Amino acid sequence: MGLAARVAGLTVSFVLLAGGGYVVADITDTVPGFLTNAPVPAPAAPFPTIDGAGDLPELTAGLGPLSPDAAVPSATEVEKLVSRFVDEDDKVGPGVGVLVADALTGTGIAGTGATIGRTPASTAKLFTAAAALGSPGPDHTLDTRTVLGAGEQLYLVGGGDMMLAAGRGDASAVNGRAGLADLAAQTAQSLKLAGIDAVTLRLDDSFFSGPTVSPTWDKRNVEAGYVAPVTALAVDVGRRTEGEYVPRFADPSLSAAQKFAAALSEVGITVNGTVSRAAAPADGDETGRVSSAPLSEVVAYFLQTSDNTITEVVGRVVAAEAGLPASFEGATAAVLAAVGRLGVDTSTVRLADCSGLGDGSSVQPIVLVNLLLKIVSPDNPHLRDLAVSLPVAGLSGTLHERFTVSPARGLVRAKTGSLPGVTSLAGTTVTKDGRLLVFVVMADKVPDGASWNARATVDAFTTRLTSCGCS
Structure with missing residues (x-):
């Protein structure tokens, strides 16, 4: 017998045995019901009004939108910043990839090694986040x-x-x-x-x-x-x-x-x-x-905390929604296919897993920049949750203890990446002139024992880029 049939049988038995007694108890108000012999209650008092109440003023935004007329940094000046970063190879090592682009136009400004595959570490989580917000979508629950x-x-x-x-x-x-x-x-x-x-x-x-x-x-x-x-x-x-x-x-x-x-x-x-x-x-x-x-909050959680396990979970959910096995292989295939549908060329990308923890992943800086451009584009409103969920420099997530005394504090939103010998940062910043830029910095041959120095050097480059009034 099914659950519904069991419940129905019990309910009918109760009504047959107790029905008469219930009506009597209802009339005498012993139990709640639709019959009563109690006096009719007095009408309720009118709802109070507040003297002087009127229309409230409209709320205004604390920060206005960025001006499309804000100056774009000079390619020559940004190239100097990139060169200065590369020259600190005693801290970041010889395996460096950097690319800076204008968010509004999508135009690359300056970089080095932008088409060489590097170990992404946790910046790979950006792929999984973008894929999940596309399908199953931000409102999906587990x-x-x-x-x-x-x-x-x-x-x-x-x-x-x-x-x-x-x-x-x-x-x-x-x-x-x-x-x-x-x-x-x-x-x-x-x-x-x-x-x-x-x-x-x-x-x-x-x-x-x-x-x-x-x-x-x-x-x-x-x-x-x-x-x-x-x-x-x-x-x-x-x-x-x-x-x-x-x-x-x-x-x-x-x-x-x-x-x-x-x-x-x-x-x-x-x-x-x-x-x-x-x-x-x-x-x-x-x-x-x-x-x-909802998945939008789960994605924000793993972006802020860089939780590897939850990123792998979300990758499997993307795979299941796409009709692929909810496994490591199915997840990476589904994630890359979803990002490809955004218009990002992922043909050169290799993902060992969805979180960036595994050995064998390779991503070119230009691919991450192209993904970030899609994330901040008004043409992709479903990705807005991703854009605003990235850790904020000096304030939240895996960046809350970085940039704490930097002019970039509160202006940089970026996903961190850290593995032995690897330091990376990928996200957005707003320049001194008010121009929104996307940037990717990857170093995957950091000298032994230099991880802290490499991270500090990445942060220094990002600070100089943010402080750039170099149009």
Whole structure:
């Protein structure tokens, strides 16, 4: 018997047994209902008005739009800045690529090595962000469901949310928007209406396929907690303890399912035996559902925090939407195809993964600049969330401790990239003359022990570019 039939049967029995008594109790106001012998209440007082209330003045923007007439920096002067940066090879190494372009016209201003592939590190996340906001789109959510099958088997079905809360969800959070305790409460209510108080719990995390750990990742990065195994559901991105970079569960999905079993017990549903994996039946009855933050907020989260795991999750979601396997290979293929549809030539791009953590990725600076031009273009309003979600120099995300005493503070929005021997920065800045520029700086042969100096040199170049009144 299906869940709906169970609930209907119980409801009819209750009405037949209790119907007469309910009418009597309704009339005497013992229970709520449409019959009463109470006196008619007095009319409500009119809603109060405020003396002197009138039309409020229109709000005005604190900052006006950038003028299209703002001076474009001189190519000769920007070339000097680029040359100065390249000359500091004792800090940034010999493997440097730089390109600066005017955001309004799309015209390149100056650069070096712009068509040589470099290791992008986390600037590769820009590809995944742009692809996801195109399809499935900014309003898409990652839903975690429960489904009741035959023999009182309950299936926990993952839809890609690796930021579940173990307890109740928090509507103001991205990590923890949906909660397992809320899902357990919904599920328990549905089960109890059907007369069920004990289930066998199954885990269905088949939404994602292939290996959960990329063969291109350094195992030390996994052990250190820089990334988690990528699965179709998890609590707090699979972390074993609180903290940003802490060890992760080897099987985040199973860990989440075990926490869900405990949550069911707390609301009166007995879970028999241990949790095991099984595919949910297509004709099963849904008994509960919780949703992640919309994809626009998830994308902003991984851009701000540079979270590798969540970027990989989003890449798989892009792949599933495109009808490709939700795996490492499917995700990179789907992401590059989506960026290609924006009009960016990705034929020279190699992505080992979606996050930029793996070995083997290669991106030319000119490709990242072309992508940034699409991101800031008014012709692509669906990418606005990406443009405004980039870390802000000296203020937010992975740039909050950089540019803190720089004239570029608050003016640069950029995605950072860092790996051993690699430092990169890709984003936008506004010059002293009020001109919006896009820029990419990549250094992938940084001398051993010079990572801090390389980063400081990249920041110094970006500051000089921002301060440039060099038209």
